[in-house]
Structures are given as structure tokens and as C-alpha cells.
Amino acid sequence: MDAQRLKDNFAQVAQHGDAVALFFYSDLFLRNPRLREMFPVGMSHQRDRLLGALGRIVSQVDNLPDLVPFVQQLGRDHRKFGVEALHYPEVGASLVATLRYYSGPSWSEELARDWTDAYNLLSKVMIEAAHEDASQRPSWWNAQIVAHERRRFDMAVMRVLPDRPFAYQPGQAVSLEVPARMRMWRYYSMANAPRPDNTLDFHVQLIDGGPVSPVLVRALSVGDWIKLGPPIGTMTYDERSGRDVLLVAGSTGLAPLKAILEQIDARPNPPRVHLFFGARYVDGLYDLDELQKMAARAPWLTVIPAVSDHDPGPAAERGTLADVIGQFGMWQNHDAYVCGSPAMVEATVARLRQMGLSDDRIRTDKYADA
Numbered sequence: 093m094d095a096q097r098l099k100d101n102f103a104q105v106a107q108h109g110d111a112v113a114l115f116f117y118s119d120l121f122l123r124n125p126r127l128r129e130m131f132p133v134g135m136s137h138q139r140d141r142l143l144g145a146l147g148r149i150v151s152q153v154d155n156l157p158d159l160v161p162f163v164q165q166l167g168r169d170h171r172k173f174g175v176e177a178l179h180y181p182e183v184g185a186s187l188v189a190t191l192r193y194y195s196g197p198s199w200s201e202e203l204a205r206d207w208t209d210a211y212n213l214l215s216k217v218m219i220e221a222a223h224e225d226a227s228q229r230p231s232w233w234n235a236q237i238v239a240h241e242r243r244r245f246d247m248a249v250m251r252v253l254p255d256r257p258f259a260y261q262p263g264q265a266v267s268l269e270v271p272a273r274m275r276m277w278r279y280y281s282m283a284n285a286p287r288p289d290n291t292l293d294f295h296v297q298l299i300d301g302g303p304v305s306p307v308l309v310r311a312l313s314v315g316d317w318i319k320l321g322p323p324i325g326t327m328t329y330d331e332r333s334g335r336d337v338l339l340v341a342g343s344t345g346l347a348p349l350k351a352i353l354e355q356i357d358a359r360p361n362p363p364r365v366h367l368f369f370g371a372r373y374v375d376g377l378y379d380l381d382e383l384q385k386m387a388a389r390a391p392w393l394t395v396i397p398a399v400s401d402h403d404p405g406p407a408a409e410r411g412t413l414a415d416v417i418g419q420f421g422m423w424q425n426h427d428a429y430v431c432g433s434p435a436m437v438e439a440t441v442a443r444l445r446q447m448g449l450s451d452d453r454i455r456t457d458k459y460a461d462a
């Protein structure tokens with residue numbers, strides 16, 4: 093298989109933007125109408141994700157150590173969509189048809205063979221990972237809402253109880269599906285370390301125009317049921333490092349960092365932890381009371397709230413998180429964990445690098461607006 097030939101061909105095809113995914117799905121559903129009902133009614137969200145994943149896979153096609161875990165995760169994740177081994181050749185045929193169409197005269201026998209080989213390999217890894225996962229845990233969990241608190245008109249903190257044990261690591265996320273928005277899975281991070289009673293907390297911000305978050309914030313209440321996919325994500329706490337910890341949370345990006353904070357709290361000798369919690373306005377600091385209560389009893393923890401878009405007075409620091417962490421300290425000997433919007437994460441990471449923190453000490457998770 094010629095990796096460079098695949099990359100060049102994908103780059104050429106990807107120049108056609110959204111049209112590529114549109115063609116692919118039209119071809120797929122025309123040939124296999126019964127597959128349509130596996131996908132959500134509105135498909136714009138899925139289109140970006142499929143092309144994004146293919147781009148990532150192709151760009152790493154000659155870097156198997158990084159690629160294989162990602163593809164295995166994707167395979168495990170597809171169980172909750174009801175995807176089975178027999179579906180892979182159907183998707184593969186439409187993928188090759190799409191690539192052929194957009195390659196025009198540059199399509200060749202060699203490309204057809206390389207893409208088919210690459211796709212078959214990819215499918216094999218996904219199917220095997222899904223198969224192995226099926227022997228260990230369910231495809232999804234049903235979970236009942238046991239507490240639902242609206243902290244602001246557009247923010248809710250909710251607690252759910254899964255119907256079966258749900259193992260995960262602090263810092264990880266799951267995809268949620270709500271009955272009113274079937275097949276629209278959206279990712280949220282658990283906001284607590286695992287508890288003996290198996291409950292999970294989620295922090296949800298309503299996204300304007302989003303189909304799922306308004307249901308989670310405004311329509312659901314105690315007693316309602318949702319579905320959870322398997323836990324995913326690598327922004328987990330490195331317990332062995334021994335270094336002090338810097339946590340930087342933009343709005344509901346606090347959730348996974350709060351889970352990590354609880355994990356640290358349970359340790360016999362916690363490291364020193366600075367948690368910066370930022371929002372545009374003071375009322376966006378929706379969990380500050382709880383964090384301050386924890387800081388009052390935990391001498392190793394310092395909580396610093398920050399507000400970027402107006403003067404918070406003595407309640408918080410004024411500025412973006414990137415600016416405020418810059419004013420506060422020397423972080424080059426810390427492990428940093430950063431979560432929030434893509435812009436906030438990028439600005440914060442850039443500032444940390446400027447301040448001498450190396451990339452291997454920075455773990456991030458970005459919350460996209462979708």
C-alpha cells in the first residue's frame with residue numbers, strides 16, 4: 093500500500109468540502125435504504141465527523157502505533173449505533189465510489205486497490221475491537237435522572253444512575269442520547285470520580301441552535317431516562333508524576349477537571365493544585381460555591397475564579413484564563429489539564445508553552461459547539 097498516494101488522493105478529494113460527504117451518504121442510502129434509519133434525521137453533524145475521522149486516519153496511515161488505538165475506539169463506539177460486521181462492506185463500497193467520483197481522471201487501478209486494502213484493514217480492526225468489547229460490557233447503558241438542578245437559565249447540573257455498573261476514569265466522557273432526539277449522540281464528561289453508588293454527574297450548557305443540549309437543560313427532569321455510550325477520552329490524571337497540578341476550566345469544561353479533583357482529593361498525600369475556573373460573566377461560574385467549600389477544607393487546593401467580559405469586582409480575577417494564569421505564576425514544573433472551548437484551550441496552551449511548560453505536561457479536552 094502506497095501511503096503517500098492515499099494521502100495525496102484524499103487531499104485532492106477533500107478540496108470538494110461538504111459535497112464529498114453528501115455524495116457518500118446519498119450513494120450509501122441509495123444502495124442500502126435500510127441503513128438510513130441508523131442515522132439521525134438531520135445529518136450535518138455526522139458529515140463533519142465522518143470526514144474528520146477519515147482525514148485523521150489517512151494522515152496517520154503510516155503511523156500505526158497512534159492510529160490503531162483510535163480506530164479500535166471508533167469500532168467499540170460504533171456498537172451503540174447498532175453497527176455490525178455485515179455493514180462494513182456496504183460502507184466501503186460507497187466510500188470507494190465517492191473517492192473515484194471526486195478523483196476524476198486521476199483515479200487508477202492502483203488507487204482502487206490501495207483504498208480497498210486500507211478500508212478492509214480498518215474494518216478488520218474496528219470489527220475485532222467491537223467484538224472483543226461485546227464480551228466485556230453492554231453496547232450502551234440506560235440511566236435515570238436522579239437530580240436535575242438548573243444553575244442558570246442555560247446551565248444544568250444533573251445526576252444520573254446507570255442501570256448497570258459503569259466503569260470509567262476521572263477525566264473521561266461519554267456520549268448521551270435523549271429519547272426526544274433519537275440517534276443524536278453528544279459527548280459530555282463525567283463531573284465526578286467514580287462513586288460507590290454508581291451515580292454520575294454532568295454539567296450541561298445550552299448551545300444556541302443545538303438539538304440536544306436544550307432538551308438536557310430545559311426539558312428533562314428527575315425520573316426521565318437517557319442512554320449512555322461507553323466512556324472515552326485520554327485526559328486522565330497521571331498519578332505517578334508526583335508534580336503539582338494546574339487545572340484550567342472554561343465554563344462547563346470544569347466537569348472533567350472536577351472529576352480529576354475528586355480523584356486527587358481521595359489520595360493520601362495530594363499534590364498542590366491550582367484550579368482556575370473562568371467564564372464570561374460572574375453568573376457563569378455556576379459551580380464556584382462547591383469548589384470554594386472544597387478549597388476551605390483542603391489546604392492543598394487553591395481555586396481562582398476569572399471573568400473575561402465585565403468587571404467582577406472582588407468576586408473574581410478579571411481577564412481571559414490565558415491572561416490570568418499568565419499573571420499568577422510559574423507553571424513550568426506543573427502538570428496542566430485544560431478543558432473548555434477550542435479557542436480557550438488553544439489560547440491557554442499557547443500561554444503555557446510561552447511560560448516554558450512542555451507539551452508532554454499538558455493534557456487537553458476541547459468542547460465543541462455542536
Ligand code: HEM
Pocket residue numbers: 127130131132137138141142145146166169170173175176179180181183214215218267275276277
Ligand atoms: C472505516 C469505517 C468507518 C469510519 C472511519 C467511521 C467514522 C465515524 C465517526 C467518526 C463517527 C462519529 C462518531 C462519534 O462522534 O461518536 C461515526 C458515526 C456513525 N457511524 Fe461510522 N464509521 C465507519 C463505519 C461505519 C459503518 C460500517 C457503519 C454502518 C452503517 C457506520 C455507521 C455510523 C452511524 C450510524 C453513526 C452515528 C451517526 C451520528 O451520530 O450522527 N459507520 N462514524
